[in-house]
Amino acid sequence: MKSKLKLEELVQDTRVSRKIYLENEIFMLEMERIFESNWVFLGHESELAAPGDFKTLTIGTQPAIMTRDEHGDIQVLMNRCMHRGSTVCQQERGNSPTFRCWYHGWTYNSKGELIGVPYADGYGAGFDRRKFSLLKAARVEKYRGLVFASLEADVERLTEYLGNAKYYIDLFMDLSPLGEVEARAGEHKYGYDGNWKFQQENGVDGYHPNFVHQAYFEAQGKELGRKVMGLFTGNSECDSKDLANGHSILDMTIKNRHGTRPVRNMLRGSTSQSSGAAYVASMTQRYGEARTAEILGASNVNLAIFPNLLIIGIQLRKTIPVSVTRTAVHLLPTTLKGVPDEINVARLRAHESFYGSAGGGAPDDVEMFNRCSEGLRVKGAEWLELSRGIEREHRDEEGNIVGHITDETPQRAFYRRWRALMCDAAALQPAKPLRAVPSL
Ligand code: FES
Ligand SMILES: [Fe+2]
Secondary structure, three states, X not given: OOOOOOHHHHEOOOEEEOHHHHOHHHHHHHHHHHHOOOOEEEEEHHHOOOOOEEEEEEEOOEEEEEEEOOOOOEEEEEOOOOOOOOOOOOOOEEEOOEEEOOOOOOXXXXXXXXXXXXXXXXXXXXXXXXXXXXXXXXXXEXXXXXXXXXXXXXXXXXXXHHOOHHHHHHHHHOOOOOOOEEOOOOOEEEEEOOOXXXXXXXXXXXXOHHHHOHHHHHHOOHHHHHHHHHXXXXXXXXXXXXXEOOEEEEEOHHHHHHOOOOHHHHOOOXXXXXHHHHHHHHHHHHHOHHHHHHXXXXXXXXXXXXXXXXXXXXXXXXEEEEEOOEEEXXXXXXXXXXXXXXXXXXXXXXXHHHHOOOOOOHHHHHHHHHHHHHHOOOOOOOEEEOOOOXXXXXXXXXXXXXXEOOOOHHHXXXXXXXXXXXXXXXXXXXXOOOOEEEOO
16 A cells, blocks of 8 residues: 655655645645635725725635725624624625625624624523624734735734735835825636646746747747747846745846836836826836836836735736635736826736736636646656756845746745645644634
């Protein structure tokens, strides 16, 4: 009989077992030890502009509601009626000051408090509706408009968790001369028959673009296509970085050393000279010349925030585990506050051209996830190789591990964190109950 690998042996320094993509038992542990015990990305606060705005989502696979209460605070409620368990909200998005369960009519306010019970006298004098508030995420914090929640209360502050990734989030947000982006331009979605980790690995994989996306790059025209492909060759000057805590980046800011690139490139679209000039002027007024050059020069990044957020191009991309071999992905393209409309339109059109459902790029990545899922059914080969570049990595002055852009440094960063959460001594203790607390 073949010996079974233990959990801590499935993810090693330079290789991972195919089982972590295929076995339901491991998926269930990931939900508990990663998604239900730590910070996860939920959305952008601009999605909930007005009191009562809400959207439904999942934390791991548990249904939840993110809503803005009448005081303007963001609440994260578990979408589970405290009567007999039905979800209390079905809509993806909307505006409502209350959530009424369809089953027997119990009604909750946007803080999750039970405010209505039909025919309440049937419960007798001892019934205390304060004991039946919706469960809530134990922690909710924001950074530059990005909303994260944790079902476990005992986690570090979000700013500590984000650590060195904050520098790159700041660059993304500071592309607006007001320092704010909005995620109100719609949301587009796709899904694939494969494990959620494929998407998170791929968002910071600088080894694949010249193969998976070759046709798209070539279709951009000779000069531009060659330029983009040059970023991802073995001779590229660009880096990948392990930013700690599982976060990582493909950092294409090297061009900044040779001066700021034209606004047109930075925006990933075409704008008129007058719009571009007005934009640069407003940026310079707000940030000064040096910081403006830094922001514009560093806007080409693919940033992964463990476990479920990717910031790529103009988008916030959320990876949503559905089952061990099914994943949903939601893309929120952002617009910049305080810029001419023409610039935001150019950003959106450029985004659609690669990432849209009929775009030239993202569908090809999804095809790779499907193929990996299929190929990994071969039982004779256990391991996926992640050793590329391990012998040429170094640490920079910020403590990041730096590899070449085509190296598997980001994937090793992801799995170092995965292993720490899934396999450390504390995490190997028996499962705790639901890590959400009553809202009392
Ligand atoms: S299950 Fe919600 S009111 Fe009965
Ligand atoms: Fe790709």
